[in-house]
Amino acid sequence: MNYLSKEKGLLSWLLTGDHKRIAILYLISITFFFFIGGALAGLIRLELLTPQPDLMAADTYNKVFSMHGIIMVFLFLVPSVPATIGNFCLPMMVGAKDLALPKINLLSWYLYVAAGVLMLYTMIAGGVDTGWTFTTPLSTHYLNSHVISAGMAAFIAGFSSIFTGLNFIVTTHKMRAPGMTWFRLPLFVWSHYAASILMILGTPVLAISLVLIMLERVAGIGVFDPAKGGDPLLFQHLFWFYSHPAVYIMILPGMGVISEVVSTFARKRVFGYTAVAFSSVAIAVFAFFVWEHHMFIMGVSNYSTLVFSLLTMLVAVPSAIKIFNWTFTLYQGSITFETPMLYAFGFMGLFTIGGLTGVFLGTTGADIHLTETYFIVAHFHFVMVGGMLMAFLSGIHFWWPKMTGRMYPEKISQLAALITFLGFNLTFFPQFILGMMGMPRRYAAYPPEFQTLNVFSTAGATVLGVGYLLPILYLTWSLKYGEIAGGNPWQATGLEWQTQSPPLTENFPEIPIMDHEAYDYEWLERQREKEVPSVG
Amino acid sequence: MSDSQVIVHGAEKAGHHEHPSYQRHHFETTAQQFDATNFAMWIFLLTEIMFFGGLFMAYLIFRNWYYPAFVEGSHQLSMFWGTMNTTVLIVSSFTMAMGVWCAEKKLKNGLVWSLILTFLLGLGFLGIKSIEWTEKVEKHHVPGFHYSIQAFTNPASDPEVYKEYHDNPLPPDMAAHTQVYFFLYFAMTGMHALHMVIGVGILAVMIFLARAGAYTNGHFTFVENFGLYWHFVDIIWIFLYPLLYLISRHT
Numbered sequence: 001m002n003y004l005s006k007e008k009g010l011l012s013w014l015l016t017g018d019h020k021r022i023a024i025l026y027l028i029s030i031t032f033f034f035f036i037g038g039a040l041a042g043l044i045r046l047e048l049l050t051p052q053p054d055l056m057a058a059d060t061y062n063k064v065f066s067m068h069g070i071i072m073v074f075l076f077l078v079p080s081v082p083a084t085i086g087n088f089c090l091p092m093m094v095g096a097k098d099l100a101l102p103k104i105n106l107l108s109w110y111l112y113v114a115a116g117v118l119m120l121y122t123m124i125a126g127g128v129d130t131g132w133t134f135t136t137p138l139s140t141h142y143l144n145s146h147v148i149s150a151g152m153a154a155f156i157a158g159f160s161s162i163f164t165g166l167n168f169i170v171t172t173h174k175m176r177a178p179g180m181t182w183f184r185l186p187l188f189v190w191s192h193y194a195a196s197i198l199m200i201l202g203t204p205v206l207a208i209s210l211v212l213i214m215l216e217r218v219a220g221i222g223v224f225d226p227a228k229g230g231d232p233l234l235f236q237h238l239f240w241f242y243s244h245p246a247v248y249i250m251i252l253p254g255m256g257v258i259s260e261v262v263s264t265f266a267r268k269r270v271f272g273y274t275a276v277a278f279s280s281v282a283i284a285v286f287a288f289f290v291w292e293h294h295m296f297i298m299g300v301s302n303y304s305t306l307v308f309s310l311l312t313m314l315v316a317v318p319s320a321i322k323i324f325n326w327t328f329t330l331y332q333g334s335i336t337f338e339t340p341m342l343y344a345f346g347f348m349g350l351f352t353i354g355g356l357t358g359v360f361l362g363t364t365g366a367d368i369h370l371t372e373t374y375f376i377v378a379h380f381h382f383v384m385v386g387g388m389l390m391a392f393l394s395g396i397h398f399w400w401p402k403m404t405g406r407m408y409p410e411k412i413s414q415l416a417a418l419i420t421f422l423g424f425n426l427t428f429f430p431q432f433i434l435g436m437m438g439m440p441r442r443y444a445a446y447p448p449e450f451q452t453l454n455v456f457s458t459a460g461a462t463v464l465g466v467g468y469l470l471p472i473l474y475l476t477w478s479l480k481y482g483e484i485a486g487g488n489p490w491q492a493t494g495l496e497w498q499t500q501s502p503p504l505t506e507n508f509p510e511i512p513i514m515d516h517e518a519y520d521y522e523w524l525e526r527q528r529e530k531e532v533p534s535v536g
Numbered sequence: 537m538s539d540s541q542v543i544v545h546g547a548e549k550a551g552h553h554e555h556p557s558y559q560r561h562h563f564e565t566t567a568q569q570f571d572a573t574n575f576a577m578w579i580f581l582l583t584e585i586m587f588f589g590g591l592f593m594a595y596l597i598f599r600n601w602y603y604p605a606f607v608e609g610s611h612q613l614s615m616f617w618g619t620m621n622t623t624v625l626i627v628s629s630f631t632m633a634m635g636v637w638c639a640e641k642k643l644k645n646g647l648v649w650s651l652i653l654t655f656l657l658g659l660g661f662l663g664i665k666s667i668e669w670t671e672k673v674e675k676h677h678v679p680g681f682h683y684s685i686q687a688f689t690n691p692a693s694d695p696e697v698y699k700e701y702h703d704n705p706l707p708p709d710m711a712a713h714t715q716v717y718f719f720l721y722f723a724m725t726g727m728h729a730l731h732m733v734i735g736v737g738i739l740a741v742m743i744f745l746a747r748a749g750a751y752t753n754g755h756f757t758f759v760e761n762f763g764l765y766w767h768f769v770d771i772i773w774i775f776l777y778p779l780l781y782l783i784s785r786h787t
Contacts (some may be wrong), residue, residue, distance in 0.1 A: 098562035100572040166579050174572040175562075200583045208590035212723065219680025221719040223594060229713045234597055238590050511564065 017102030023088035040068035053444035061444035062129035069132030081253035092496035095177025108163035115157035136224035165199030179514035191256030206242035240291035254391030266333025279318035312362030343394030350386025375435025406482030420467030426460025609717035628657035639756035
């Protein structure tokens, strides 16, 4: 008996309050939108194979990259790790039977679905061509595409993520098991807590700016339209006040996954646990004070530019603390190379490149040259795809035995991890060079001298596509034919591994008592020694 | 916060199976349930503050840019109705607070009457708001819908306001910016009114449940949390009222 087999029928899923079932619902729906967003990315790369806009007209291209960005950001990256793996694991990691507010959790999924349906409607009705940033007055005055429905979809998706964040914060504060003090929490929980703070404080600001855009379109008033006395910079401030923290909403949960995976497969307590925990909180705090680095070329004051440039460099410090601590965790560890660990290695390398190029871009002089070029595109894809998506895949493989009770096939998944890594680098590394050479983003056409590198990039995207399709196939296969996993196949220390796989509906036969520190592998050894006589 | 939680868990371990019917399965104790849902409400209100924060930010900027338009725009608002509404809302917060107290003390009749009074005062607020909005429609002061700047380029054409404030005529471009003022007026009071409508709707359901005794059996979390929401909506108005109606009215 487990959470999957306890109740049968579609209705038992659609009306469930169980965080694990909601996580599965989320997993299915975000995978769906990931492949839609991915197909759009494929179209973009196909168009850019040749210098002329021959596959589609320029305005179609605008719609394709806008929909790619909006779908990937709001319907995949923001909910990816928190709503699936976080939803599944966080209550178990703190030793609770469920999230504090199960109905709100289900509501959050329904809001996500509503947002998804609205987004699909937008796409079928003709799409939107504002870019994912809804830049005004382009979005409010000049375009006749479906800005209102796309904005509404992002608005609703925002509330879905607010409710997830709210639930995580309350659960972490109020639902911890006896003995589970703050500094015994897995780092996964710390990073989700930090991301949740960003969700609840940042997302409403995006919501209100989208409301103002919709009202401005309906009433024709210039809050953001300079021709009518509005202030386009105000929109940029409001939008990036959310959307900069949003990149940390996307990356922090991924960092949580990496902490768990690196510790488990190096068989060592995470080096500098406290530093890693507080660096998550530091990222959450700093994240709110760097938004203007998206606006350096928009005519903001030079003095504020200076301050925001400095703050941008400071936000790299807590991220670097994490990278260094993971590296020290590896030092003298008993490292094994299972698939989650391979993805984690991918994350550490690619995220470091993505993060460092972020520092280049935070430097005002370099930013003026590089912004609005493919350097930006490469930078955030290194962080979001090379970082977050790697972490997501790492986490999915890591917790797959817990979620389904079955092991994924190891050899082919290691191959998939390798293909993803190679394909990723082939796709996005050339874009750094293209950006340095000055190729602007968001155009369907480009000068012929850029073609060679663009061909590399498109070829890489094909390889990357194979890397993403493989897991879908073998993970589905493993649902039926995978090896039975057992409760703790990785010999990991988290509380979620100390119960059966798949877990019971209420997670534990009885509420566990946390009597040891996090990542205490000696404790795990002692537990196993205790078990041996009872079996015999 | 952290350590007390651990103690609550441990202390309850003995009496594991004797739960009151309103305790949800995933909580260990009713105290934990109350704590968690109450805390969640506070976090939600934090989100709401940030939501309105964007509007306040926009107001701040445009007030600095288009100061004369904002002053003359505010002259078009009725001091009488604005003050009435503030009073109505503050009294409703009092009746709501009484309701929470009654629920805590298990006074069913007191709770029902407090909720009914709060409900009526909430409706009263929305009624007064609709009177004010209707006036704006009649005067063509709804941005985007036949907006007229006549009252600002030629204040004497609006004798009722003119005899009180003797406004100077605004140049046409500044007069056009009164649209921004009224846009923000409608956006801010509209968002506030939306929260009121939701609140009044929930109150209507609560009255029936309270009559059935749902909140006077010791489980008053919902009343307490709704009270927080209601007071929050009240506090938003306490900021909107001076910003839109009061400040710089006589300069």
